[in-house]
Amino acid sequence: MVRLIYGLFVxxxxxxxxxxxxxxxxxxxxxxxxxxxxxxxxxxFMGGLGIxxxxxxxxxxxxxxxxxxxxxxxxxxxxxxFVFHGIYLACTQxxxxxxxxxxxxxxxxxxxxxxxxxxxTLPTAILLGMTxxxxxxxxxxxxxxxxxxxxxxxxxTNSLGAAIGILATSYLLIPKMGTIGTLAIAGSSNVLxxxxxxxxxKKADKIIGPKITESFSGAESHKxxxxxxxxxxxxxxxxxxxxxxxxxxxxxxxxxIRLLGLxxxxxxxxxxxxxxxxxxxxxxxxxYARKLIGSSRNIAHTLAFIQILMGAFALTSVYFYEPFFxxxxxxxxxxxxxxxxxxxxxxxxxLLCLLxxxxxxxxxxxxxxLITYYLINFTRHEKYTGFxxxxxxxxxxxxxxxxxxxxxxxxxxxxxxxxxxxxxxxLGLILLMIYKLPQWRFxxxxxxxxxxxxxxxxxxxxxxxxxxxxxxxxxxxxPKNIVRVRDGKTATxxxxxxxxxxxxxxxxxxxxxxxxxxxxxxxxxxQAAAAFIPMATLNKSYEVAVVGLGSGMTAHxxxxxxxxxxxxxxxxxxxxYEMAKHFYPYNRNVYDDPRIRMIFDDAxxxxxxxxxxxxxxxxxxxxxxxxxxxxxxxLEFYQHINRFLKPEGLMxxxxxxxxxxxxxxxxxxxxxxIQFPTVKIYLLPNxxxxxxxxxxxxxxxxxxxxxxNTPQIANEFIKYGGNTHLFGPQSFIVSTQSxxxxxxxxxxxxxxxxxxxxxxxxxxxxxxxxxxxxPFINAISYYQALYEPQNFARAHTDxxxxxxxxxxxxxxxxxxxxxxxNEDSDWKQINQLFRQIISPKEIPFVWNxxxxxxxxxxxxxxxxxxxxxxxxxxxxxxxVNQDAVKLxxxxxxxxxxxxxxxxxxxxxxxxxxxxxxxxxxxxxxxxKQLIIPDKRFSDYEKLLLLKLDRAGT
Numbered sequence: 001m002v003r004l005i006y007g008l009f010v011x012x013x014x015x016x017x018x019x020x021x022x023x024x025x026x027x028x029x030x031x032x033x034x035x036x037x038x039x040x041x042x043x044x045f046m047g048g049l050g051i052x053x054x055x056x057x058x059x060x061x062x063x064x065x066x067x068x069x070x071x072x073x074x075x076x077x078x079x080x081x082f083v084f085h086g087i088y089l090a091c092t093q094x095x096x097x098x099x100x101x102x103x104x105x106x107x108x109x110x111x112x113x114x115x116x117x118x119x120x121t122l123p124t125a126i127l128l129g130m131t132x133x134x135x136x137x138x139x140x141x142x143x144x145x146x147x148x149x150x151x152x153x154x155x156x157t158n159s160l161g162a163a164i165g166i167l168a169t170s171y172l173l174i175p176k177m178g179t180i181g182t183l184a185i186a187g188s189s190n191v192l193x194x195x196x197x198x199x200x201x202k203k204a205d206k207i208i209g210p211k212i213t214e215s216f217s218g219a220e221s222h223k224x225x226x227x228x229x230x231x232x233x234x235x236x237x238x239x240x241x242x243x244x245x246x247x248x249x250x251x252x253x254x255x256x257i258r259l260l261g262l263x264x265x266x267x268x269x270x271x272x273x274x275x276x277x278x279x280x281x282x283x284x285x286x287x288y289a290r291k292l293i294g295s296s297r298n299i300a301h302t303l304a305f306i307q308i309l310m311g312a313f314a315l316t317s318v319y320f321y322e323p324f325f326x327x328x329x330x331x332x333x334x335x336x337x338x339x340x341x342x343x344x345x346x347x348x349x350x351l352l353c354l355l356x357x358x359x360x361x362x363x364x365x366x367x368x369x370l371i372t373y374y375l376i377n378f379t380r381h382e383k384y385t386g387f388x389x390x391x392x393x394x395x396x397x398x399x400x401x402x403x404x405x406x407x408x409x410x411x412x413x414x415x416x417x418x419x420x421x422x423x424x425x426x427l428g429l430i431l432l433m434i435y436k437l438p439q440w441r442f443x444x445x446x447x448x449x450x451x452x453x454x455x456x457x458x459x460x461x462x463x464x465x466x467x468x469x470x471x472x473x474x475x476x477x478x479p480k481n482i483v484r485v486r487d488g489k490t491a492t493x494x495x496x497x498x499x500x501x502x503x504x505x506x507x508x509x510x511x512x513x514x515x516x517x518x519x520x521x522x523x524x525x526x527q528a529a530a531a532f533i534p535m536a537t538l539n540k541s542y543e544v545a546v547v548g549l550g551s552g553m554t555a556h557x558x559x560x561x562x563x564x565x566x567x568x569x570x571x572x573x574x575x576x577y578e579m580a581k582h583f584y585p586y587n588r589n590v591y592d593d594p595r596i597r598m599i600f601d602d603a604x605x606x607x608x609x610x611x612x613x614x615x616x617x618x619x620x621x622x623x624x625x626x627x628x629x630x631x632x633x634x635l636e637f638y639q640h641i642n643r644f645l646k647p648e649g650l651m652x653x654x655x656x657x658x659x660x661x662x663x664x665x666x667x668x669x670x671x672x673x674i675q676f677p678t679v680k681i682y683l684l685p686n687x688x689x690x691x692x693x694x695x696x697x698x699x700x701x702x703x704x705x706x707x708x709n710t711p712q713i714a715n716e717f718i719k720y721g722g723n724t725h726l727f728g729p730q731s732f733i734v735s736t737q738s739x740x741x742x743x744x745x746x747x748x749x750x751x752x753x754x755x756x757x758x759x760x761x762x763x764x765x766x767x768x769x770x771x772x773x774x775p776f777i778n779a780i781s782y783y784q785a786l787y788e789p790q791n792f793a794r795a796h797t798d799x800x801x802x803x804x805x806x807x808x809x810x811x812x813x814x815x816x817x818x819x820x821x822n823e824d825s826d827w828k829q830i831n832q833l834f835r836q837i838i839s840p841k842e843i844p845f846v847w848n849x850x851x852x853x854x855x856x857x858x859x860x861x862x863x864x865x866x867x868x869x870x871x872x873x874x875x876x877x878x879x880v881n882q883d884a885v886k887l888x889x890x891x892x893x894x895x896x897x898x899x900x901x902x903x904x905x906x907x908x909x910x911x912x913x914x915x916x917x918x919x920x921x922x923x924x925x926x927x928k929q930l931i932i933p934d935k936r937f938s939d940y941e942k943l944l945l946l947k948l949d950r951a952g953t
Contacts, residue, residue, distance in 0.1 A: 001203060002143055002150075006157045008193055008200075009135060012074070013161025014168070015193070016128050017279070018186040019081070020045050021169040021272060022179055023121050026088055028628050029636075029751050030095075031113055032572055032602020042250065042400040044118055048125020050393030055126070056133035057386020065208055066138040067201035073127050073134070075194035080124040081187030085180050085752070091116045096640075099608035106601045109609060129393065132158065133386035136372075140382070142207050147376055147385075148293050152369040155286030159365065163280040170272035171346075178753035235379065237434070242371050242388045243395035244423055245307065249364045250399030251407065251420035252314050253278055256357055258492060258507075259321065259413050259461075263328055264349050265471035266491070266507040267761040268627040273346070277353035278361050285365020289373075292366060299374045300435035306363045306370070307428035308445065311421035312452050313359035318417050319455050322465065324356060329470040337766050345765060368392055405489055409575075412487045418456055425449045461485075467494035469508035484582065488575035495582045504551050504579055511622050512551035514586055520719060524553070525686040526654065528720070531557035532727040533682055533691055534616050534652045535713075536701035541565045542615035545644075547603045547632065552580045552587035554620055559589035559596060560712045567596045568610075574600045604637070607644045617641055618652040623659070624668075625760030633756055635671040635748045638694075642675050650699060651676065653692040659764045662772035662940055663746075666739075667755045668692075671748035673736045680791070682731040683777060690733075690773075700794055704728040729794055734776040738787040741947035742940055775941040780843050780876060781909035783944065786916065847880040868899045872906060879913055888917050895922050904936050911945055 024041040031040060060066055095116060103109040132154070139150040173182040257274055264270040296302040331348055335341045368388060375384040399420075407416045429449060432442050463483040482497035494505045501521060503513035515521040531554045541563050546555050549571040558564055569590070571577060577598060580587065590596060599606050603619075619641070624630040631637060633655070641651050655668060669692065673679050676694035683690060693699070707713045707724035717724050736743065749756045776783055784792040847853055857877065860870045871894050878887035891914055894901065901907055907930055914923040927945055931937055 001200060002139060004196075005135065005139060005200060006153060008196055009154060009157045010161035011189060012131060012193055013158035014165035015077075015161075015186050015189045016158075017162040017165035017275075018169045018173070018182060019077075019124060019128070020275075021166050021174075022084075022182060022186070024271075025174075025179060025268075025754070026084075027117050027121075029631050030088075030092055030117060031110075032605060032628075039254070039400055039404040040114065040117055041121075042253075043397045044121050045125050045128075046246075046250070046393040046396040046400065048122050048127075049129035049132075050390040050397065051122075052126040052129020052131075053133055053386040053388075053390035053393065055386070056130040057383040057390065060133055060137045060382055060386065063134075065201055065204055066134040066141075067197055067204050070131060070134045070138065071194045071197035071201060073130050074190045074197060077124055077127050078187040078190030078194065080127070081183050081190060084120065084124070084183055087120050091120055096604070096608045099605065100611035103609055106599075106605070106609070109605055110601075113605070129389070130386075132389055136385045137382045138204065140385075142204055147373050149290055151373055151385075152286050152288075152290035152293065155289070155365065155369050156283050159279050159283030159286055163276045163283055166272050166276045166279070167350075170269055174754065175758040178750075180752055231379075235375065235384075238371055238375055238378075239387060239391045241303070241307075241427055241431070242368065243391040244427055245310075245364065245367045246392035246395030247399040248310070248314075248395075248420040248423040249361070250396045251403040251423075252317075252357070252360060252417060254400060254403035254408065255413050255417040255420070256317065258408060258487060259317075259417075259466075260353060260356065262466045262492060262508045263324055263471065264352070265469075265509070265625070265761070265764070266627050267625050267764075268630075268757050269346070269761050270349065271627055273350050274353050274357070277350055278357050280354065281358035281361025282365035284358070285362040285367075286369055287365075288362070289366040289369035292370065293373050298435065299370055300431055301437060303367065303370050303374075304428040304431035304435070304437075305445075306366050307424045307431065308449060310360050310363040310367075311424035311428070311449075313363065314417055314421040314424070315452055315456065317356050317360070318414055318461075319459055321461060324352060325465050325468075325470055327352060332470070339766070342762055342765050408487050409489055413492075414456070414459075414461055418453070421452075425452065463494065464496075467492070467496065467505055467508050469505065469510065471508065484579065486575045486579060488573045490573045491575075493573065493575045493579045495579050497582075502551075502582060504576075504583070506573070506576070506622055507626070509622060509626060512553065514551060514553065514583060518719075522686040522688060523551075524719075525684050526689045527551060527553035528557055528716075529682070529684040529689075529691055529727050529731070530554045530618055530620050530652065530654050532707070533701065533731060534618065534650055534693060535561055536704045536707075536728060537650060537693075537699045538563065538615065539703045539706060543612075544568070544616040544618065545570065545607075545614045546618045546620060548620040548622070549576050549580055549590075550620060551583045552590040553583070554618065555596060556587040556589040557716055558618075559593045560716050562710065562712060564595060568599060568606075568612075568614075569596055570599045570601065570603045570606050572600065572602055603632070604640050607640065611644075613644055613646045613649065615646055615649050616652060617645060617649070618654075620654045623656060623760070623764075624664075624756045625659075625764045627757075630749070630754055630757035630760060631751060633668045633671065633749055634751045634754070635674060636751045638672050638675040642696075645696070648695065648697055648699075650693055650695045653694070655690050655692060656688065657690055657770040657773075658688050659767055660760065660770050661763045661766075661768045662770050662938070664749075664756050664759050664763060665770045665772050666743055666746045667749040669736060669739060670743050670746045671750070673740075673743065674748055679736040681733045681735070681773065683733050683773070684731065685726055690770075691731075700791075701727075701729045701732070732791065732794075733773050734784055735788055735791055737791075738776065738784050739772075742943050771938040772940050774938060775908060775944060778905065779908060780905045781879060781912040782844065783912065786912065786948075843876065844880055847876065853877070867897075871897075871899055872901065872903075875906070875910070875913075879909065884917065887913060888919065891917065891919060891922060895925060901930070904934070907931055907934070908937075908941065908945075915948060 020041060023045065027041050063069055095112065099109060103112065136147070136151065136154055139154065140147050143150050169182060173185060177185065256278070257271065260274050261270065264273070292302055331345065335345055372385055372388040375388060376382060403416060407419060411419065429446060432445060437445070463485040464481055467483055467485055484495040486493055491506045492508070494508070496503045496505065500517050501513050501515050503510050505511060512527060513521050513523040515524065527550070535558065543566045544558055544564060545568045546558070547570050549555070549569060555567060555569050558567055577600070581591065584591060619632055621632045622629045624633050633653070638651065645651060653672065655665065669679065669681070672692060672694050677696055678698050679692065679694040681690055681692050704725050704727070707717065714724060717726070720726050747753065747755060782792060856873060859865050860873055865873070871890055875887065875890045875894060878890055891910065893899070894910065901910065907926070911923060911926045911931060914926060931945060932942055
C-alpha cells in the first residue's frame, strides 16, 4: 500500500506542476510579460503551498485517517482544474471592462491584476499545499518509521513527478491539447487520484485503528536529536532556517533563469527546462536525505555542511559561467539543424541546466527532509510536517518576488546569486556555532567559506559573451566589442558597439540596429518600413500607438511627419528606454519631440485604461519565439487591438521571415484575418521581413508622393538613396483573398492554443525560412492576378511607374552577346541569355520595355532559335501581351510535344495560364506529372494549385 501511495504521489506532483506551468502561461497573458507571470506564479504557487501546509499542520493531529482528507483535497483540486479557464475569462474581462472606469494609475491597475491573479490561483495552491502534510502524516502512521524513510521518499517522489510534469506540459500536452485541454487532463487526473486514495483510506482504517493517535505519542526524543537550546528557541531557529533556505533557493532560481535565458534563449520551452532541472535536483537531494537521516550522527551539523555546500556550488555557477556559453556555442557546430537533432538539442540544454543548477538544488533538496525529521522528532508533534513546509514556502515567496523585482535590477545577476550564497553559508556557520563544532574544525570551515567569496571580487560576467546570443548564432565569434548591459525588471538589455554599427538586444537577442556609415543595415529597412508604409495610407492628421520601443527608430520616422498629432509609445521594460539613448541623435525625435508620450506598462492594460482610439496601432515586438512575445500575435490580442482603432484605422504588425516557418506564419495571418475584413502583406526591402496591415475598410499606399514633397520626411530618405517610393505599393505581396484557399484548414494562433509559442523555438533552431510567399513574389504568372486583380493591378502600375530599365551599357552588352551567339549558332549561350531575361520576377511588368525582347522575338520569328526555347519564349510573350489564341496554341505545343521545362517559374506559369484558359486536361497533366513530384515546389504552392483545381472544377 505504501508503494502505491508513493507511485500516486509521483502522479500528484506531475499534475501539480501542470497547474504551475499553465498558471504561468495564463498570468503572463494577463500581466503582459512572461517574467512577471513567472515570478507571480512562483510567488502565488509557493504562497498557497505555505498557507496550505500551515493549515494542514494544525489540522492533521485531529484527524484519525488523513488519507480521507487527502482524497477530498485531490477531488477539489480536480474541480478547480475544470473551472479555472472560465474563472480566468470572467476575471480578466471584468478587469478590462473596468479599467477605464475605476483605475486612475498604472500602479493601482497592476495591484488589481495581482489581486485578481491571487483570486484565480491561490485557493487551488492552498489545496495543493495541504496535500503534503496529510499524506506525510498518513504514511508515517501506517509505516511507523517516524519519518526516517517516508519523509525523504515522499519529497523525492513528489518532486520527481513535478520535474517530469512541467516538461510533459511544455512539449506534449499544450502543443496537442492547448491550455483548456491540458486543464481538463489535469483535473481528470486529480479526480482519479482522489478515487484511488478513497480506497487506500478504507484499507488504512484497519492499520491506523479506531482512535486518533499521533505517531510520536509517548515516545522519547530520538537519540540523534541534540538539545543545545531551549525548546521554543530551537523550534524557532529551525523554522527560520527552513524559511531562509527557501528564500535563498529562489534567489538562485531567479538569477539562474536570467543567466540561462542569455545562454539558452528566453523561450517558454527554455524556461520550463530550467524549472524542471531545478526541481529534479531537489528530488534527487530529497531521495538522498533518506541515507543521510539513517547515517548521520548529528543532524544539525549535517544540515550546516549542506547549507555551506549549497552556497559554494551556487557561487561556482557564477565563477564557471564562461564554459557553459562556450559549450552551447560548440553544440551548434556539432549538431546538424535537422528535425531529428532538435530533441537531442533539447536534451542537451536540459543537461546543461542540470550541470549549472543541480549541484546546488541537490543539497537544497536535502534540507526540508532533514529539518522536518529533526523537528517532528524533537517536538514529538506531527504538525511540523506542515509548519516546516509552510515556512519554507514563505521564504520562497520572498526569494522569488524580491529577487526578481528588487535584487536583479539593483545588484545584477552576479551579486543576486552571491547574496543567496551568503545567506546559505551564513546559516551553515551559525548552526555550527550553536551546535558546537570543535573550534579547530569550525575555523577551517570558516576559512573555507571566506575563501569562497574572494573570486567574486575579481570575476565579472563578460558582457560581450553573455549578450552575444550564442543560442542563435552558431559561430558566435565576434571580436571584443564595447558592450553596455543592464538587468531590468523583465529582461536583460544590452547595447553593442562595433566599428560600423550599434545594436540593442533583449536577453541576448538583437532587436534593432543601425549602421554608422553610408550603408543601410537590414534592421534599418524594417524600422523605416514599419513607419513609412502605413504613413503612405494617410494624408490627414492622425494619431499613433506603437507597441515596443526597440531602437526608437520607427517612432523617430513617424515623428518626422508633420501630419502626426500625437504618438503613444508603449514599452514594458523601462531600461529599454534608457539603453535606446545610445542611438541618439539618430532617434532624436523620441527624446526631443513633444508629441510623444512614453508608457511603461503592458499594452493591453494601457489601451483599456486610456480607452482611446487611434488611426494607426503599430505592433513591433521582439521575435515570437521569445517567451511572452507570442501573445502579441494571437487572435485575442488582435481582438483587443481592433477595439481601439478608429473606423478607418489600421493595425500594423511586423513579423520576420527568417528562423520561422510558413505554418506559423499562417497561424498568425489566420488570427488577424478573423478579426479584420482587409488584411494585406508587404515585403520589406531587406527581403527577410514582412509587414501585415489590417483594417475594417480597404486601404492602399496612395500617398507616397507626399514623402518627397515634405522636407522633414524627405530628409529621412537621404540614407536610402533619396528613393521616396522605396516603401510604396510595389512592396505589396498578397492579401488574404489569395491566401484563403490554403488558410481554411489552418488554426489561428490563440492565447489558449499557443501554436506559435510552442513551435517558434524549433523553427529558430532549424533556421527555417517562411516560404509561404515565394509563389506570390517570384513568379511569371501571378496568383494575385487571379484572386485579387484590383490589388495586383495597383501594385503593377506603381512598379511600372518607378521601374528603372537596364542601363544602356548593360543593354549593349547583352545585345552583342546575343548577336555573336546567333552568328555562331551557340544555342547554349542563347539559352543562358534567355534565362537571364526571364528569371526576374518583374517580367510581366517590364517585358515590353526590354530591347532584348524585340531582338529575341525577331530571332524566334526567323526560326533561328531551337523549338523548345522558342516555344518557352512565345509562351511568355503571348501571356504578357494577352494573346489568348496564340497562348493556347503554344501551351498545347509545349505540353503535347513533351517539351522539357526545368524552370519552376515557367512550370507554375504554365499551370496558372492553362487554368485561366480553362484547359483543365493540360492543367491536371502539368499538376500531377510535373509539379507535384517536383521537390523544388513548396508544399503550400502545391496545396494552392490543388485547391485551385477543386475550385475550378
